[in-house]
Amino acid sequence: MSFRHCCAVVLLGLVGAGAMADQGRLLATGGASSLEGGAGGGITPWAVLAGYGERGEWGGDVFATRVQTADYRLDVAGLAASFDNRLELSYARQRFDLGSLARDLSLPQNSLSQDVLGLKVRLFGDLIYDRLPQVALGLQYKRQRDFLIPSLVGARRDQDGEAYLGASRLFLGGAFGYNLLLNGALRYSRANELGLLGFGGDRRDRRSLLKEGSLAVLLDRHWAIGVEYREKPDNLHFAGESDWADLFLGYFPNKRLAVVLAYARLGEIASLDRQNGAYLSVQGSF
Numbered sequence: 001m002s003f004r005h006c007c008a009v010v011l012l013g014l015v016g017a018g019a020m021a022d023q024g025r026l027l028a029t030g031g032a033s034s035l036e037g038g039a040g041g042g043i044t045p046w047a048v049l050a051g052y053g054e055r056g057e058w059g060g061d062v063f064a065t066r067v068q069t070a071d072y073r074l075d076v077a078g079l080a081a082s083f084d085n086r087l088e089l090s091y092a093r094q095r096f097d098l099g100s101l102a103r104d105l106s107l108p109q110n111s112l113s114q115d116v117l118g119l120k121v122r123l124f125g126d127l128i129y130d131r132l133p134q135v136a137l138g139l140q141y142k143r144q145r146d147f148l149i150p151s152l153v154g155a156r157r158d159q160d161g162e163a164y165l166g167a168s169r170l171f172l173g174g175a176f177g178y179n180l181l182l183n184g185a186l187r188y189s190r191a192n193e194l195g196l197l198g199f200g201g202d203r204r205d206r207r208s209l210l211k212e213g214s215l216a217v218l219l220d221r222h223w224a225i226g227v228e229y230r231e232k233p234d235n236l237h238f239a240g241e242s243d244w245a246d247l248f249l250g251y252f253p254n255k256r257l258a259v260v261l262a263y264a265r266l267g268e269i270a271s272l273d274r275q276n277g278a279y280l281s282v283q284g285s286f
Helices: 003-012 099-105 148-152
Strands: 058-068 073-083 087-097 111-124 134-144 159-175 178-189 208-218 223-230 244-254 257-265 276-285
Touching: 159 208
Parallel strands: none
Antiparallel strands: 058 073, 058 276, 073 087, 087 111, 111 134, 134 159, 159 178, 178 208, 208 223, 223 244, 244 257, 257 276
16 A cells, blocks of 8 residues: 555544544644554654543544655554553554665565554553553564565564553643653564564574653644654664654644654664654544
């Protein structure tokens, strides 16, 4: 499915969302959709759940995302559903276009793809109204669909599971009168470049404990600006794997639509350095 078709699916998903979108949590507190499908930021999930459903209600998102760097392109489409503001299920399909690397090295494949299934459970706390931050446990199952190239560069397996524990808190008026959202997480994973280059490697084949974090300032009800950081493992000898960071701007005109634009600093990917570029995500919620 092309990125244009994915955006059309997102817009169609807004048609039936009106009745539920005006209820539940505050605008923008559902965040956006991460590259792996769960609710939160772009490159890392938050402890929030998809959509705007509260206790006893359903919520959900559909989304499409494109990341364009100097040599690569990543397209992601997916959906997530939550119930009772307690449990979230998500799915994302990722397609990584190898661009100039495939042409220069005459690779047998010009793209890599992956399926990501996610489960997130809010353990305790609340984003705003509890003394404790909202804390959630996430589990992800990832299956790399084009394993020939990852196997040739040293990846050990084409599928794997990982887990993360995240905490999120919204401080009303916490940044010079603006609302401030802080998120931190620890991830237990051995995925190479999210899993698109397989899992484990010839340098190391055990899971690492990786740090992730986000900071967002809500400029008003509709606009947010912030930064994200995601630590990455370094499992393969053939190329280093850089930590990721971005600077993002989010627009939330209502509870049915979110648009996120970011400048992403992804560093070295599959032996090519300085892979920095633009990130665009469109999300429909209910």
